[in-house]
Amino acid sequence: xxxxxxxxxxxxxxxxxxxxxxxxxxxxxxxxxxxxxxxxxxxxxxxxxxxxxxxxxxxxxxxxxxxxxxxxxxxxxxxxxxxxxxxxxxxxxxxxxxxxxxxxxxxxxxxxxxxxxxxxxxxxxxxxxxxxxxxxxxxxxxxxxxxxxxxxxxxxxxxxxxxxxxxxxxxx
Numbered sequence: 134x135x136x137x138x139x140x141x142x143x144x145x146x147x148x149x150x151x152x153x154x155x156x157x158x159x160x161x162x163x164x165x166x167x168x169x170x171x172x173x174x175x176x177x178x179x180x181x182x183x184x185x186x187x188x189x190x191x192x193x194x195x196x197x198x199x200x201x202x203x204x205x206x207x208x209x210x211x212x213x214x215x216x217x218x219x220x221x222x223x224x225x226x227x228x229x230x231x232x233x234x235x236x237x238x239x240x241x242x243x244x245x246x247x248x249x250x251x252x253x254x255x256x257x258x259x260x261x262x263x264x265x266x267x268x269x270x271x272x273x274x275x276x277x278x279x280x281x282x283x284x285x286x287x288x289x290x291x292x293x294x295x296x297x298x299x300x301x302x303x304x305x
Contacts, residue, residue, distance in 0.1 A: 134256060135157050135259045180246040207250065208253055209221060210253045220237075
């Protein structure tokens with residue numbers, strides 16, 4: 134497994150669709166782009182910004198239920214891509230038992246952001262779907278840098294990637 138960090142939640146200007154950018158923490162710096170729905174992007178953005186809502190959002194409720202049941206989120210793993218759909222697992226620990234729970238990647242990341250759980254991508258998935266996005270030198274020197282990336286550059290590079298792929302690239 135490759136440990137990743139949530140590099141950004143952006144909107145692809147061409148399709149007007151939110152996209153998660155998960156960048157490997159060490160190594161080559163590959164990034165796994167995953168298109169997600171607008172509600173999930175909003176939920177992740179709210180959590181990243183520490184915004185409180187008058188009532189708990191679904192992912193806050195999940196966190197609170199896990200806490201009430203005495204379960205911890207150990208990690209989130211983006212596991213595979215099948216017919217253009219990504220799959221993920223939330224790995225829970227309850228007592229001495231580890232339980233994998235199937236999830237959409239967007240929901241899994243939203244839960245991870247709220248619980249502080251680390252994010253991972255399966256090795257073979259990162260090898261096949263990870264892309265290189267150029268990172269400016271000053272960003273590499275910053276400790277967190279997550280919110281300081283130039284969105285136009287990231288979107289432009291991602292658009293170049295999208296222009297180069299074909300539907301058959303996503304077949305299993």
